[in-house]
Amino acid sequence: MVDAGRRDIERAVSGLAARLPAELAPLASIAYDYSWCWHADGPALFEAVDAERWAACGHNPVRLLREAPQESLDRTAADDALLARAADIDARLRAHREGGPDGAVDPVAYFCAEYAVHVSLPVYSGGLGALAGDLIKEAADRSLPMVAVGLLYRQGYFRQRIDLTGWQREYWLENDPALLPMALVRGEDGEPVTVSVPVRDETIVVQIWRVDVGRVPLFLLDADRPENSAFARFSTAQLYVGDPAVRLTQYALLGIGGARALGALGVDPVVVHLNEGHAAYAALDGPGATLQDVVEHARRRTVFTTHTPVPAGNDAYAGPEIAELLEPLARERGFDLDEILRLGRTHPEAEHEPFGITQLALRTSRAANAVSRRHGDVAREMWADIWPDRLTQDIPIGHVTNGVHVPTWVGGPMRALLDEHLGPRWIEHAADPATWASIDALDGAELRAVRRRQREALIAMIRERIPRDRLARGEERGFAQAGAEAFEPDVLTIGFARRVATYKRMGLLVHDVERAVGIVGGHQPLQLVVAGKAHPKDDPGKELIQHLLHVRGAPGTATRVVFVADYDVAIAAKLVQGCDVWVNLPRPPMEASGTSGMKSVLNGGLQLSVLDGWWAEAYDGTNGWALPGDVDADHQAQDARDAARLYELLEGEILPSFYDTENGWVDMMRASLRTLAPRFSATRMLADYARLLYDPGRQARPVSRR
Structure with a gap:
C-alpha cells in the first residue's frame, strides 16, 4: 500500500476518535476507510448510531460521528x-489494508475525472x-497495487430539481473537505504537499487530499488555495463545467498536475491508465530532454480506455485554445508548441483541424481499449484515420x-440468499462460471420472495421521496398525495435510469402516449420508475424529461409512473436492486457499454435492451429480451419501429410471463444470473486489464508512432 498520506489519514482518525467516547474509537477508524461501504454490515453499523442523523448527513460517517447528539x-x-x-x-478492514504487497511495489496509476466510490464523496x-x-474497489479487494488520481470538486456535480413545467433546474452545494473521509497530505514540515502547473498566464498551485478506498489510495487535487486567482480556484470547484476554458484547465490539472503530484509523493x-482522455496531458510532462523523449517514455507505460463513440464525449478544441493553454508548459520544457498540437490532430499536417484529447491519448499510449466488443468495432472504425496505412480490423x-x-451493487436480501446457496x-469467486453452476437449483419461491423484499425497499423510498418532490415543484395536493401511495409490491416494476441525453432515447417510453398509458393501467399492470440528469447545457436532454413528465395528467399514471429527481448512486442502488426489468434504449451504435443493467442482473433483474454495448455480447435468447441493434440513418422511422417493438414485448411476453403462476419468469432469472453474473463482474474486468494491458512486458497491438 502506498505510504504517502497514510500518516495524515491516521491523524484524522485520531482527531475524530478524540471527540468520541473511548469505546467508539473503532468507528473513527472505519469511517476513514471507504471499504466499510461494501462490507455486508458496514452501512447498518453507522445507521445504528443514529438513523435520523445518518440520513440527514447523506450517509457520511465522518459527519455522523461529528454531529450525532451526545x-x-x-x-x-x-x-x-x-x-x-x-x-x-x-479488525477485518485493518488486516486487509495492512496485508498484501507493500508500498515498495510499483503500482498502476489510474487517472479519471470522476469517481463514484460512495454517495458521501x-x-x-x-x-x-x-x-x-x-x-x-475491485483492485482494493484483490490487493492489486494501484493508486487513483482525480480532482476534488468542492461543489461536485450539480444537484437537480424539476419545476412545475417539468424543466430541469440546477444548483450546487459546497462540500467541506474537513467533514469528508479524507485528509490533506502534508510533508515532514507539516505543510501541505503542493505541485505547480503552468496554465495560460498563471502558475496554478494544487494541494493533494488522500481518500482510502481499502488498499487503494485515491489522491484528489485541489486548486482552492489562497495564492491562486479566483479563476484558478474555481477550476476544481465543479465537475464537467460547460465553459471550455475551465474544462481545459481541469484537464491540465488532472493530467500534468496528477503526474507531478505522484512524483511529489514518491x-x-x-503503468499509467488513462480512463478516458481527460488526463491525456500527463503524457507531455514526463522525464526527457525533448518532446519526443517524453512521449516515448509515456508510450512505454501508458494505457488508454476510450468510453464513448458519441462525438460530444470526445472533447476537441481549436488549436489556438490549446496553444494558449500549453504555451507556458512548452516554454518551461523547451518544446515546440506545433509538435504538441500535431499529437492531437487526426491528420497531424492539417493545421485547421481541432485538437482532440482522445487523439492525444491514442498517440501517447502503448495500448488502447474500448469497453465492449461492439464498441471495439465502432472505435476502430471511428479512429481509423489516425492509422491510414492499416485495415480497419x-x-x-x-x-x-x-x-x-x-x-x-448486490442487495442485502439477494446477497444473503446467494451466501446461503x-x-x-462466493463473491471472491464471482467471475468463475463454476460459482454459478448450481443457480438452476435455487428455489423459485425463495428467489421470488427476495425479489419482493427488494421491490418493497424501492417502493418505500419512492413513497417517501415522490410526495416531497411533487410538492417542491408546486404540483397540486392530490397529485402529490398520490405519490405517497405510489407503486404496489406485487406489480411488475420497470426501471429506466441513466444520464439523460438524446441518444439514450428516454422518449421511446412514451413515444405512443395512449398505448403506453394503456399498458401501465392494463389488467396486467406495470409501474415505471425513471431517473436521470441532463447536462446543464443540454436543452434537448431537458426537453426529454419535460416530455415524460407531461404524461403525469393521464388517467392512472399518478401512482404508476414516477420520476425520481436528483439521481445519485444511492438512488441507483435502490433502483437496480428493486426493479424487475431494466430498460436500455440507446440509438445504436452509440452505447459504448452500459453498466446499470449489469447491476440489475446481480439482483435477479431482467434486461430489456437494444442490442448495443454490453447487451450485444450478453444476450442469448434465454436471459432477457432484445430490441434490434441495427444502425439506421432514418432516426424517426427507427424510433417508431423500436417503440412499437418495445410495447409488443411488454404486452406480449414480459407482462404475461411475470404474472404467470408457472416458473417461466424464475427460469429466466436463473438463466440471467448463471450466464451474465460471472461475465460482467469487476472481478473479470480487472483480471482482463491486468492480463491484457497492465502487464508491462506485454506489447500487444502497439500504437503507431506516427
Missing part, C-alpha cells in the same frame, strides 16, 4: 453487541465515475468489456 454516542458506547460488530469490522456524475469507483507507477484498439463491483465466499 445521547446517541453514549447509547452506542454502552451497546456491547454493536461494539463487537464495530471491532470485528475494524460527491466527485462523480454518472457511468464513467461508477465504472472508475468499481474498478478501484510514487513511480509501472488492424487498428490497435482492443476491448475490455466493463463489469461491476459485486458487493457494492452458493457459499459464504
Whole structure:
C-alpha cells in the first residue's frame, strides 16, 4: 500500500476518535476507510448510531460521528453487541489494508475525472465515475497495487430539481473537505504537499487530499488555495463545467498536475491508465530532454480506455485554445508548441483541424481499449484515420468489456440468499462460471420472495421521496398525495435510469402516449420508475424529461409512473436492486457499454435492451429480451419501429410471463444470473486489464508512432 498520506489519514482518525467516547474509537477508524461501504454490515453499523442523523448527513460517517447528539454516542458506547460488530469490522478492514504487497511495489496509476466510490464523496456524475469507483474497489479487494488520481470538486456535480413545467433546474452545494473521509497530505514540515502547473498566464498551485478506498489510495487535487486567482480556484470547484476554458484547465490539472503530484509523493507507477482522455496531458510532462523523449517514455507505460463513440464525449478544441493553454508548459520544457498540437490532430499536417484529447491519448499510449466488443468495432472504425496505412480490423484498439463491483451493487436480501446457496465466499469467486453452476437449483419461491423484499425497499423510498418532490415543484395536493401511495409490491416494476441525453432515447417510453398509458393501467399492470440528469447545457436532454413528465395528467399514471429527481448512486442502488426489468434504449451504435443493467442482473433483474454495448455480447435468447441493434440513418422511422417493438414485448411476453403462476419468469432469472453474473463482474474486468494491458512486458497491438 502506498505510504504517502497514510500518516495524515491516521491523524484524522485520531482527531475524530478524540471527540468520541473511548469505546467508539473503532468507528473513527472505519469511517476513514471507504471499504466499510461494501462490507455486508458496514452501512447498518453507522445507521445504528443514529438513523435520523445518518440520513440527514447523506450517509457520511465522518459527519455522523461529528454531529450525532451526545445521547446517541453514549447509547452506542454502552451497546456491547454493536461494539463487537464495530471491532470485528475494524479488525477485518485493518488486516486487509495492512496485508498484501507493500508500498515498495510499483503500482498502476489510474487517472479519471470522476469517481463514484460512495454517495458521501460527491466527485462523480454518472457511468464513467461508477465504472472508475468499481474498478478501484475491485483492485482494493484483490490487493492489486494501484493508486487513483482525480480532482476534488468542492461543489461536485450539480444537484437537480424539476419545476412545475417539468424543466430541469440546477444548483450546487459546497462540500467541506474537513467533514469528508479524507485528509490533506502534508510533508515532514507539516505543510501541505503542493505541485505547480503552468496554465495560460498563471502558475496554478494544487494541494493533494488522500481518500482510502481499502488498499487503494485515491489522491484528489485541489486548486482552492489562497495564492491562486479566483479563476484558478474555481477550476476544481465543479465537475464537467460547460465553459471550455475551465474544462481545459481541469484537464491540465488532472493530467500534468496528477503526474507531478505522484512524483511529489514518491510514487513511480509501472503503468499509467488513462480512463478516458481527460488526463491525456500527463503524457507531455514526463522525464526527457525533448518532446519526443517524453512521449516515448509515456508510450512505454501508458494505457488508454476510450468510453464513448458519441462525438460530444470526445472533447476537441481549436488549436489556438490549446496553444494558449500549453504555451507556458512548452516554454518551461523547451518544446515546440506545433509538435504538441500535431499529437492531437487526426491528420497531424492539417493545421485547421481541432485538437482532440482522445487523439492525444491514442498517440501517447502503448495500448488502447474500448469497453465492449461492439464498441471495439465502432472505435476502430471511428479512429481509423489516425492509422491510414492499416485495415480497419488492424487498428490497435482492443476491448475490455466493463463489469461491476459485486458487493457494492448486490442487495442485502439477494446477497444473503446467494451466501446461503452458493457459499459464504462466493463473491471472491464471482467471475468463475463454476460459482454459478448450481443457480438452476435455487428455489423459485425463495428467489421470488427476495425479489419482493427488494421491490418493497424501492417502493418505500419512492413513497417517501415522490410526495416531497411533487410538492417542491408546486404540483397540486392530490397529485402529490398520490405519490405517497405510489407503486404496489406485487406489480411488475420497470426501471429506466441513466444520464439523460438524446441518444439514450428516454422518449421511446412514451413515444405512443395512449398505448403506453394503456399498458401501465392494463389488467396486467406495470409501474415505471425513471431517473436521470441532463447536462446543464443540454436543452434537448431537458426537453426529454419535460416530455415524460407531461404524461403525469393521464388517467392512472399518478401512482404508476414516477420520476425520481436528483439521481445519485444511492438512488441507483435502490433502483437496480428493486426493479424487475431494466430498460436500455440507446440509438445504436452509440452505447459504448452500459453498466446499470449489469447491476440489475446481480439482483435477479431482467434486461430489456437494444442490442448495443454490453447487451450485444450478453444476450442469448434465454436471459432477457432484445430490441434490434441495427444502425439506421432514418432516426424517426427507427424510433417508431423500436417503440412499437418495445410495447409488443411488454404486452406480449414480459407482462404475461411475470404474472404467470408457472416458473417461466424464475427460469429466466436463473438463466440471467448463471450466464451474465460471472461475465460482467469487476472481478473479470480487472483480471482482463491486468492480463491484457497492465502487464508491462506485454506489447500487444502497439500504437503507431506516427
